[in-house]
Amino acid sequence: MAKKKKNVPKAQGRHNSNGQGRGDTQLHIPNSPQRTYTIVDHRLEKPSFTIRQIRKGDEVCYEVTGDLTAPVPPIHESKYLDKKQCLEIYRWMLLNRKMETALENLYKQGKVVGGVYFGLGQEACSCASAYALHKDDWLGPMIRNQGSLLVRGFSARDIMMQYMAKAGSPTKGRDASSHFGDIERRNVVAPISTLGDLIPVLAGVALGARLQGRDIAVMTYIGDGGQSTGVTYEGLNFAAVQDLGLVLFVENNLWGYSTPADMQFRVKDLAERAIAYGIPGVIVDGTDACQIYDAAHEACERARLGEGPTLIEAKMMRMKGHAIHDAAEYVPKPLVEYWRKRDPIARFEKYLLGKKWLTPQENEKLIADVERELEADRDFAVASPMPEPESAAGGVYCDSSCHEIKPKYAVPKVRVAKSGVATPRQTAVHLK
Amino acid sequence: MAQLTYLEAIRQGIWEEMERDPSVFCIGEDIGIYGGAFKVTDGFIDRFGPERVVDTPIAESAIVGAAFGASLTGMRPVAEFQFMDFIGCAFNQIVNMVAKAHYRWGAPAPLVIRGPSGGNVHGGPFHSQNPEAWFVHAPGLKVVCPASAHDAKGLIKAAIRDNNPVIFFEHKYLYRRIKEEVPVEDYVVPLGKARVAREGRDVSVITYAAMVHVALEAAEILAKEGTELEVVDLRTISPLDREAIAQTVRKTNKVIVLHEDVRTGGIAGEIAAIINEEAFDDLDGPIVRITAQDSPVPFSPPQEEYFLPKLSDVMREVRRLKAY
Numbered sequence: 001m002a003k004k005k006k007n008v009p010k011a012q013g014r015h016n017s018n019g020q021g022r023g024d025t026q027l028h029i030p031n032s033p034q035r036t037y038t039i040v041d042h043r044l045e046k047p048s049f050t051i052r053q054i055r056k057g058d059e060v061c062y063e064v065t066g067d068l069t070a071p072v073p074p075i076h077e078s079k080y081l082d083k084k085q086c087l088e089i090y091r092w093m094l095l096n097r098k099m100e101t102a103l104e105n106l107y108k109q110g111k112v113v114g115g116v117y118f119g120l121g122q123e124a125c126s127c128a129s130a131y132a133l134h135k136d137d138w139l140g141p142m143i144r145n146q147g148s149l150l151v152r153g154f155s156a157r158d159i160m161m162q163y164m165a166k167a168g169s170p171t172k173g174r175d176a177s178s179h180f181g182d183i184e185r186r187n188v189v190a191p192i193s194t195l196g197d198l199i200p201v202l203a204g205v206a207l208g209a210r211l212q213g214r215d216i217a218v219m220t221y222i223g224d225g226g227q228s229t230g231v232t233y234e235g236l237n238f239a240a241v242q243d244l245g246l247v248l249f250v251e252n253n254l255w256g257y258s259t260p261a262d263m264q265f266r267v268k269d270l271a272e273r274a275i276a277y278g279i280p281g282v283i284v285d286g287t288d289a290c291q292i293y294d295a296a297h298e299a300c301e302r303a304r305l306g307e308g309p310t311l312i313e314a315k316m317m318r319m320k321g322h323a324i325h326d327a328a329e330y331v332p333k334p335l336v337e338y339w340r341k342r343d344p345i346a347r348f349e350k351y352l353l354g355k356k357w358l359t360p361q362e363n364e365k366l367i368a369d370v371e372r373e374l375e376a377d378r379d380f381a382v383a384s385p386m387p388e389p390e391s392a393a394g395g396v397y398c399d400s401s402c403h404e405i406k407p408k409y410a411v412p413k414v415r416v417a418k419s420g421v422a423t424p425r426q427t428a429v430h431l432k
Numbered sequence: 433m434a435q436l437t438y439l440e441a442i443r444q445g446i447w448e449e450m451e452r453d454p455s456v457f458c459i460g461e462d463i464g465i466y467g468g469a470f471k472v473t474d475g476f477i478d479r480f481g482p483e484r485v486v487d488t489p490i491a492e493s494a495i496v497g498a499a500f501g502a503s504l505t506g507m508r509p510v511a512e513f514q515f516m517d518f519i520g521c522a523f524n525q526i527v528n529m530v531a532k533a534h535y536r537w538g539a540p541a542p543l544v545i546r547g548p549s550g551g552n553v554h555g556g557p558f559h560s561q562n563p564e565a566w567f568v569h570a571p572g573l574k575v576v577c578p579a580s581a582h583d584a585k586g587l588i589k590a591a592i593r594d595n596n597p598v599i600f601f602e603h604k605y606l607y608r609r610i611k612e613e614v615p616v617e618d619y620v621v622p623l624g625k626a627r628v629a630r631e632g633r634d635v636s637v638i639t640y641a642a643m644v645h646v647a648l649e650a651a652e653i654l655a656k657e658g659t660e661l662e663v664v665d666l667r668t669i670s671p672l673d674r675e676a677i678a679q680t681v682r683k684t685n686k687v688i689v690l691h692e693d694v695r696t697g698g699i700a701g702e703i704a705a706i707i708n709e710e711a712f713d714d715l716d717g718p719i720v721r722i723t724a725q726d727s728p729v730p731f732s733p734p735q736e737e738y739f740l741p742k743l744s745d746v747m748r749e750v751r752r753l754k755a756y
Contacts, residue, residue: 170537171536171537171538174535174536174537175536175537179536179537180537181537181539183504183538183539189501189504189539190533190536190537190539192528192529192532193528194524194528197493197497197524197525197528197529199497200491200493200494200495200496200497200498200501200525201497201498201500201501201504201529202501203494203497203498203501204497204498204499204500204501204502204503204504204509205501205502205504205505206501207486207498207501207502208501208502208503208504208505208506208507209505210483211457211483211484211502211507212505212506212507230493231493231494231497231524231525233491234489234491234492234493234494234497235491235493235494235497235498237489237491237494238488238489238491238494238498241489242486395534395535395538396534396535396571396572397534397572397574397596398534398540398542398595398596399595400595402540403538403540403595405503405506405508405540405542405595406455406506407454407455407505407506407507408505408506409505411454411455412454412455412457412484412507413454414454414480414484415480415481415483
């Protein structure tokens with residue numbers, strides 16, 4: 001059921017984020033006719049720190065400065081989630097985390113082909129965001145959003161088979177990790193390795209749906225590193241200008257491989273970028289599943305009402321390296337400690353136990369349940385065969401027998417206008 | 433039948449497909465009220481409405497990406513590039529996102545990317561290129577280069593109906609310079625099939641786009657001196673019609689490959705390799721390439737004339753090869 005559009009609250013705080021407490025960020029342009037923009041900030045804490053390259057003796061390394069002593073805030077109550085939904089999200093997050101642990105073990109046993117990518121510390125973002133999607137909406141996951149693939153209906157065994165390059169993987173061995181999708185049932189667009197490219201594609205999905213009479217939500221992600229690319233700009237701007245229902249989660253996990261966020265952009269918060277596109281910008285705590293869900297829910301509702309894109313900046317940290325080979329020793333230890341205390345699963349578990357929505361026994365049972373499911377998926381994936389070499393051939397082109405292409409939602413309504421096949425006006429053209 | 437220019441034929445082809453299939457729509461820069469920089473979509477927005485004729489910001493990556501996204505929902509977008517020279521701006525989307533989609537995750541991309549390419553219009557380096565070879569090189573794409581109004585209409589229809597991504601290069605020199613009889617009823621020219629534009633027995637010229645007309649002009653002159661040139665118009669350059677290529681070599685035993693694209697890495701090399709594979713024993717002389725020189729397209733008319741393959745090049749090479 002569509003919720004009434006929430007009015008953007010009036011800005012309260014000044015532009016500083018050292019303090020505790022809520023309040024939206026108001027941005028001013030000094031010495032000019034006053035323009036005021038509001039970025040909605042749902043966080044219960046607003047840490048301020050900087051990561052800089054400094055020389056320490058013979059070495060150049062990263063140093064973090066800022067206040068990292070604040071206590072971990074509680075989970076923000078959700079406006080929309082009930083107990084059942086919270087427990088489901090919690091389960092997805094557990095499945096996400098434990099699946100990645102299983103993948104790591106498989107890697108260490110030499111069963112994985114290539115590398116493994118982890119979303120450790122980002123499970124709330126992946127799972128709670130995708131949880132807000134409806135059946136007809138679409139998802140475009142990035143490499144660390146494997147949890148979103150689970151929420152959307154893929155199984156842990158699908159992802160494991162991808163990593164192990166098995167014949168039964170969703171891409172039949174032809175691509176790795178999260179590079180798979182489903183245009184028929186689960187509405188997932190497969191990512192490619194270059195960053196930002198999903199953004200115009202998801203915008204196009206919304207465009208296609210609109211031409212069929214539907215306003216849907218299309219959700220995708222981009223990192224603090226990935227958002228530096230030109231195609232990010234082009235895609236988001238296109239969605240904004242066309243009022244397409246793009247829900248973009250900018251996952252600011254502070255590291256783009258080995259490059260800290262402070263070396264990717266000059267703005268204080270990536271949500272400020274929304275101003276440049278003319279769309280609402282929202283900041284949430286990326287380790288708080290309730291904040292993630294609420295922002296996703298509101299953005300999806302806007303999208304389904306045809307009100308256009310929303311940029312949601314989720315702040316968190318990538319808790320492992322870029323990929324399994326990367327020990328990420330370049331990350332300053334105080335930062336790791338700060339974010340380790342904010343583990344999204346530990347926080348949510350504490351929240352659920354505190355609300356008595358989960359008893360310790362139920363929690364144990366849930367965890368055991370998830371582990372059992374993963375065990376079965378793992379065994380299945382390990383036992384499944386590698387592809388035959390010849391299976392590399394074929395499928396480069398779609399011939400008339402492999403796919404029947406027709407509009408997914410409805411045959412587009414064609415307007416019949418009176419103008420005929422007139423001869424074009426003989427106006428001047430660029431080059432004769 | 434109607435007398436149509438090459439441009440008008442393309443326009444009609446797209447128009448007819450939009451009438452026939454509600455999933456077809458156009459997307460690109462200035463294609464709406466302005467009707468397109470070359471007026472290919474003139475009148476479309478009045479007829480089909482702004483929903484199906486989408487004017488975009490200047491963002492080629494977004495044009496291609498959005499077209500691909502729409503195709504995932506079962507639409508058939510026709511994406512216009514104002515000049516195909518700008519295709520570089522969307523290169524990653526085309527070769528990485530679109531071309532690989534069916535192979536790696538089973539998602540067909542039934543989109544057409546079309547626009548004006550080619551020189552001889554004093555356009556300079558960024559309005560005269562022949563970028564087709566870059567896309568022939570990407571498995572998963574189809575690349576089409578019509579040379580006649582009849583084929584342009586039939587091929588754009590076929591391209592729109594094809595489930596694969598088709599890059600459709602319209603030679604801008606031909607837009608208003610050629611006019612021919614084109615059937616009014618619905619017809620398609622199949623992708624991947626060459627045509628023999630002129631039959632001959634002495635030397636074959638395998639070519640496409642504007643150079644077909646240069647070859648035909650040469651054929652007229654050479655016929656008077658008793659040399660019969662066979663001109664094979666490839667029409668589709670990916671996938672290439674290997675059989676047609678082999679057949680003409682078997683027939684004349686002497687072959688020239690002619691294209692307006694630059695020499696190195698142009699598809700004449702690919703065609704020469706195919707001839708080597710399919711009809712080596714039928715060759716009575718080396719495979720000759722006539723191409724533009726390896727440089728950007730120069731702007732000043734006398735320089736551009738020097739750059740482009742000329743009628744005199746064809747005459748000279750035919751005579752030389754015939755005497756081999």
